[in-house]
Amino acid sequence: MEWVLEMYVCLCKAVTQKQIEDAVEQGDGYAQVRQKLGVASDCGCCGQMAKKVIREHLQKMPECEFSAAG
Numbered sequence: 001m002e003w004v005l006e007m008y009v010c011l012c013k014a015v016t017q018k019q020i021e022d023a024v025e026q027g028d029g030y031a032q033v034r035q036k037l038g039v040a041s042d043c044g045c046c047g048q049m050a051k052k053v054i055r056e057h058l059q060k061m062p063e064c065e066f067s068a069a070g
């Protein structure tokens with residue numbers, strides 16, 4: 001049996017780190033994550049953590065081949 005640990009970033013809306021990372025990979029930023037997943041829309045405690053998850057995941061993602069063309 002394999003255990004998969006999910007880290008919840010937003011307890012109010014039950015949003016996991018993986019859900020936020022998947023949204024970032026779809027091109028979403030903080031505003032879209034907030035709108036689509038409901039992060040930071042209730043108590044607001046998770047806003048800073050969500051921003052940190054987004055920032056760190058963006059740093060891990062490979063650079064787009066077109067972004068260097070500019």
Ligand code: FES
Binds near residue numbers: 012045047
């Ligand atoms: S923990 Fe995310 S809105 Fe409350």
